[in-house]
Amino acid sequence: MxxxxxxxxxxxxxxxxxxxxxxxxxxxxxxxxxxxxxxxxxxxxxxxxxxxxxxxxxxxRLNARQRIQLLADKDTFVEMDSELESKNIIDFPDYNKKLEKSKEQTGEKDSVICGTCNISGITTTLICMEPGFMMGSMGTVTGEKVTRAFEYATEHMLPVVVCAASGGARMQEGILSLMQMAKTSGAVKKHSDAGLLYITVLTDPTTGGVTASFAMEGDIILAEPKALIAFAGPRVIEQTIRQKLPKDFQTAEFVLQKGFVDKVVSRQYLKDTLRHILEIHNYGEVQL
Amino acid sequence: MRAFDKVLAARDANKLTSIDYINNMFSDSFVELHGDRNFADDKAVVGGIGILNGMPVTVIGLEKGRNTRERMERNFGMAHPEGYRKALRLMKQAEKFHRPVLCFVDTSGAYCGIGAEERGQGHAIATNLMEMMALKTPILSIFIGEGGSGGALALAVADEVWMLEDSVYSVISPEGCASILWKDSTKAPEAAEKLKMTAQDLFDLGVIERVLRQPKAEDRKMFESLKLLICRTFEKNLAVDVDELANLRYERFRKLGNIF
Structure with a gap:
């Protein structure tokens, strides 16, 4: 009991x-x-x-800092590009206000934190999305930081671990946020072509433009139990087809069953699982 | 509301569709190729091979259909994952034969439904973005109507992107944007303005290379000059080393929106 x-x-x-x-x-x-x-x-x-x-x-749900704390060995995380901040490029109404509010609420400058760290002694580029920052949406800064992190990893021959959590592309940046999907995909491709390992961890929620770009491009795709993983969110689909969706539709377990996730891993075992996969690929500690 | 007029024009049911462009430009040389070799043939995507001014070309278009029956059959141009996978299959085939790829984009977006999710809509689009970025043959995408978000981008990771003057391209539909932001989809005209989604807006933002005049169905001269323009671009890009071409394509997208 x-x-x-x-x-x-x-x-x-x-x-x-x-x-x-x-x-x-x-x-x-x-x-x-x-x-x-x-x-x-x-x-x-x-x-x-x-x-x-x-x-x-x-x-x-974890915020990005908690996620980093969970996965990175103590005091090994070195953040990159932390100074980048979103601007209201297309002069979208209320965007500045929303940015300020998200900054206040999360203490972060945008929806992703990138850096390098050791995961159980193995040097890795770690990219964690912040679901609290405008719903983890991807704007130009998000895309740029992810792209730079992949480029850094390619240059230094590091594996990449991404913890995805996002509501999709950020509409307040219009077409430029859509372009980040292509940009990040290009950076993933270069990393992949260099023969380097990319593991994604899909956490609740991973949807929209992030699902349709780097989140689904991992060599190995892990997911947390019950996480919502979707291209179109359940409400959008219900509105489109005008019928109720089955209860477990678009959960990590459902997506696993459909063949788009390699393994559902409980958080208690996530770090060990990552270490194990990284070891199988012969990665170790690197002095940067 | 200038922008929303463009949205309505882009959605006009009497507009020429991808098939019209293919027929007008490739005439008898077009051989349609079907299927993604995995699940099905998605009729929202039409693709094949043909000759353009003597040049072998792979052509792929999102097809809305030209009448009610066709529109039903083609799911109003909203592709399922197998549609994007068919497109990618044809692009990989084009790469093998070092044949340039011409894409026509006209879709309100990738289909949102149970089957689409079950078969990995996100995965299909993501794979296209990644593979197109490194495709070792020239790609040119032309927007001939609606360009709805990821479903349009999945055919638009190209060396150059051109848009007809009455076409639009956006991260979200103006209705969707208005209903999320203002809980009121009737404010779509305002959203259309703010989203900067017209061909001219996108040209000004540096997202596309050309704004094209709208050809009419009977206007042979117009199609001939479009063909010429396309072939010249392909000739130029066929002369570039394929690795360099892929790099240039990456750089094209790499710099978009960078104002840090």
Whole structure:
């Protein structure tokens, strides 16, 4: 039996509204309710368990920094091109405001963080998308950073690991964001033609223009359990075909079954799996 | 609303479609080739080989259909993954014989549906982008109507991209953009303006090389000059070393939107 199953959230406690002042102070962040199984989880426990629900294996979304912390050996991550910032190139309404808001909320300058690090001692280019920054959408800065990271990896003969999380191309940059799909694909191709390994990790959600470009171009494509992986999102499809979609449609497991993902890996085993695959390809530590 | 007029013109059902262009320019020399050798023949993509002013060319077009029956049959030009895979198969074939590739783009977008997702729409488009970028033969894409997002780009990773003056090319439809941004798809005209999606806008942004005048069905002279223009471009690019050509194509896309 789960020890925490009987604990209800604070606001569900009887008469809690009246007695709030008499209760000992419990910070909201201390408990997290699993959206999948509704179990109340101690946030420190969740953190220790790779942000995965110990009860039902629900994978909470990670931001890019958490993702890097999860995969990179301690103090080995060296960020690249962190200074690049999006501009409102086509003068799209409210874009500047949205950028500012996302910057404030995430502390990042755009929707991807790139760099090099060691993964269990193996030097790798690591690209992590930030789902909180304008829904992880790809604009020119995102595309440029990904492209530069691939070019760097090609030049230094490094493998690349991408953790994808994106709502697709960023419409506020119009056609120029669409062009990033071609640009990043070109950089992936050059890396591939140099005989180098590219592993993608599809996390919740990977959709649209990112699915239709570098996310689906890995030599090996991994996915996190239950992650939404789609070209067109479920709502768009429902509107197009005017019927309800099956429940597990476009989950990682579904996409695996259809043959577009190599392996669904729980986050607890992700780093080990990456290390293992990198080792099979004879990669090791490199001094950059 | 100037931009939205262009959108409506690009969608005009009486516009010439890819098949019209192929018939007018290749006449009897066109041999249609079918199927992706994997799943099916997607009729939203028409492709084959033919002779253009004496030059063997592979031609691939997104085809909307010219009447209601054809439009149903061709899924209104919205391709499934097998359509993009057929296109890629024909491009790889063109590469083998060092034959230039001519693409006509006219689609509201890649099809959004259960089968399309099950068969890997994202994967099919992604593969085209990657392979076209390194294809060792010249590619030229001409937008003759709508250019809807990734579904259009999957036939437009080319050495040069040209657009008819009444064609559009966008990351999202103006209706889709308006309904996401303002929860109101009737504001599409405003979105069309803001998205910068007309041929002239894209030329100004440096995304395309040429804006072409709209040919009429009977206008032989117009088609002849278009043929000449296409053949000259192919001749120029056939003379470039194939690795260099692929590099130039990469550089073409590499610099788009770089204002850092």
């Amino acid at each position: 789960d020890l925490f199953a009987f604990i209800k959230p604070k606001n569900e406690l009887e008469g809690s509204e009246d007695k709030v002042e008499n209760q000992p102070y419990v910070p909201d962040e201390m408990w997290i309710k699993c959206p999948e199984c509704n179990t109340m989880l101690l946030s420190t426990d969740v953190e220790e368990n790779f942000h995965v629900c110990s009860h039902c294996n629900h994978h909470f």
